[in-house]
Amino acid sequence: MEEEANSLQELLPHLFRQEYAKMTAVLCRHFGLKHIEIAEDIASETFLKASENWAINGIPKKPAAWLYTVARNKTKDYFKHLSIFESQIKNELSTGKIQEEQQFEFDNQHIADSQLAMIFAVCNPANSAEAQICLALQILCGFSVEEIANAFLAKPETIKKRLLRARTNLRNDSFQLNSLTETDIKSRVETVLKTLYLLFNEGYFSKTNNQLIRKELCSEAVRLTLMLIENPLTNTPKSNALLALMCFQSSRLDARINNKGEAIVYEQQDKKLWDKSLMERGNYYLVNAFDGNEISKYHLEAGIAYWHTTPDDESKWQHILQLYDQLMLMESSPVIALNRIFAFAKVYGNEKAISEAEKLNPNESNYYHQLLGYLYADQDIEKAISHYGQAIKLTKSKTEKQTLTKEIERLYNKKTSH
Amino acid sequence: MKEFALIFRINDINFKPSPEQMQERMNWLAGIVAQNKLVDKGNTLLPIPGSAMSVHADNVVTDGPYTEIKEFISGYIIVKTDTIEEAVELAKSNPIFKIGGNIEVRELLKLS
Numbered sequence: 137m138e139e140e141a142n143s144l145q146e147l148l149p150h151l152f153r154q155e156y157a158k159m160t161a162v163l164c165r166h167f168g169l170k171h172i173e174i175a176e177d178i179a180s181e182t183f184l185k186a187s188e189n190w191a192i193n194g195i196p197k198k199p200a201a202w203l204y205t206v207a208r209n210k211t212k213d214y215f216k217h218l219s220i221f222e223s224q225i226k227n228e229l230s231t232g233k234i235q236e237e238q239q240f241e242f243d244n245q246h247i248a249d250s251q252l253a254m255i256f257a258v259c260n261p262a263n264s265a266e267a268q269i270c271l272a273l274q275i276l277c278g279f280s281v282e283e284i285a286n287a288f289l290a291k292p293e294t295i296k297k298r299l300l301r302a303r304t305n306l307r308n309d310s311f312q313l314n315s316l317t318e319t320d321i322k323s324r325v326e327t328v329l330k331t332l333y334l335l336f337n338e339g340y341f342s343k344t345n346n347q348l349i350r351k352e353l354c355s356e357a358v359r360l361t362l363m364l365i366e367n368p369l370t371n372t373p374k375s376n377a378l379l380a381l382m383c384f385q386s387s388r389l390d391a392r393i394n395n396k397g398e399a400i401v402y403e404q405q406d407k408k409l410w411d412k413s414l415m416e417r418g419n420y421y422l423v424n425a426f427d428g429n430e431i432s433k434y435h436l437e438a439g440i441a442y443w444h445t446t447p448d449d450e451s452k453w454q455h456i457l458q459l460y461d462q463l464m465l466m467e468s469s470p471v472i473a474l475n476r477i478f479a480f481a482k483v484y485g486n487e488k489a490i491s492e493a494e495k496l497n498p499n500e501s502n503y504y505h506q507l508l509g510y511l512y513a514d515q516d517i518e519k520a521i522s523h524y525g526q527a528i529k530l531t532k533s534k535t536e537k538q539t540l541t542k543e544i545e546r547l548y549n550k551k552t553s554h
Numbered sequence: 555m556k557e558f559a560l561i562f563r564i565n566d567i568n569f570k571p572s573p574e575q576m577q578e579r580m581n582w583l584a585g586i587v588a589q590n591k592l593v594d595k596g597n598t599l600l601p602i603p604g605s606a607m608s609v610h611a612d613n614v615v616t617d618g619p620y621t622e623i624k625e626f627i628s629g630y631i632i633v634k635t636d637t638i639e640e641a642v643e644l645a646k647s648n649p650i651f652k653i654g655g656n657i658e659v660r661e662l663l664k665l666s
Binding site: 416418419422423426431438439446455459 | 592
């Protein structure tokens with residue numbers, strides 16, 4: 137009995153995460169975005185009923201099917217109440233238009249279509265990128281406000297407010313979930329890709345130390361991008377490039393953190409911990425991405441990420457540098473410029489890279505000082521330590537602070553041993 | 555940049571690549587893609603009877619690929635590089651050599 141209760145405690149959050157978002161998408165497609173709360177209520181009630189019922193009767197053989205049957209019945213009940221309400225208290229209150237009850241199914245194709253439509257609904261350019269990510273985590277991934285706040289290192293109140301505003305925009309949007317058209321897709325696909333890209337980066341370069349949250353954000357971004365690949369309308373070279381990028385980066389997730397939770401820099405990672413199957417999946421999507429003439433920033437970043445999965449040889453950094461050069465032309469940002477200089481140093485040596493870096497002079501960037509610290513490490517330890525020191529002052533990330541402090545210690549030891 | 559066709563030939567008509575071999579080929583292709591040197595990932599050509607016919611003069615049609623020599627073409631891709639030497643370098647790391655195949659590198663005639 138106790139064993140059963142334990143497995144229920146393990147199963148339910150997992151199922152909830154997995155099925156709640158799907159169920160909401162299907163129901164919402166039925167009700168329309170305006171009534172997303174009804175969809176969420178029915179989904180929540182369904183899970184509540186499951187937790188009560190399963191604790192007494194045990195877990196059914198097919199938990200997901202059980203959930204969908206309950207959801208379907210609750211929807212029917214809802215419409216029954218609604219029609220009584222409408223016929224008896226007609227014209228008293230305006231309820232907005234809700235689709236007449238139709239037979240709707242929870243089959244796999246329907247679920248996939250609904251979720252895809254929901255991705256496009258959530259990635260509404262009317263909301264800020266940050267708000268879109270929060271909304272995606274809540275509606276598409278079934279995260280609680282608490283969990284989102286943890287991932288962003290923000291107060292739950294802040295996240296709640298952000299979600300509230302975003303949801304108002306979502307409800308008032310005339311976006312039609314039941315007929316995702318080519319025009320809808322064309323007008324929003326850029327925003328969708330960008331939001332998924334940022335969602336992944338939120339996990340990969342997360343502010344939080346919690347490895348579990350980081351991995352979850354990354355795997356959710358991969359799952360949602362995979363949904364784009366699975367639909368012919370959204371299976372574009374760009375989506376493939378983005379997914380390739382995510383696969384390559386994800387392959388190193390386990391190698392980036394040691395068992396004490398500290399970050400390990402790329403060069404010191406145990407390559408045996410890199411996930412070969414993810415790298416190979418990345419290769420597959422990368423080849424698909426270059427089917428055509430289009431080159432986007434996702435293509436270039438995926439290309440760079442590809443080279444990071446290959447062993448060091450003389451040509452590797454030249455390829456990376458070339459890709460960074462192209463990327464700079466397409467979208468120059470301080471981070472890209474600094475990463476380019478790292479690659480530049482690998483090809484032309486630290487000394488030349490230092491004079492390149494000093495041309496940039498991005499004030500108050502901790503990455504700038506990290507880079508200079510790295511470049512000076514072999515030439516001028518004093519300067520290296522001073523730059524690392526400035527980087528520590530500027531970074532907000534605990535992990536980064538730890539890594540940099542360790543690096544300074546290493547340099548001190550090197551200096552005194554000479 | 556010039557464009558080159560890499561034409562793959564193998565000699566075992568019954569050869570079916572294992573998933574590992576297919577993955578190895580994909581990994582090789584990804585390396586070319588990541589250098590932005592792939593123009594067209596081409597096609598695999600089936601050699602088996604029913605999917606291959608050879609047409610000769612005087613309406614002579616034979617089953618299977620045209621194999622005067624023992625090898626037959628199994629597929630092709632198109633890459634772009636500055637020189638033919640670079641294209642040859644790309645070809646060298648293809649896993650086809652492990653199964654006794656070879657690669658012909660041919661510059662494409664570009665009408666400009």
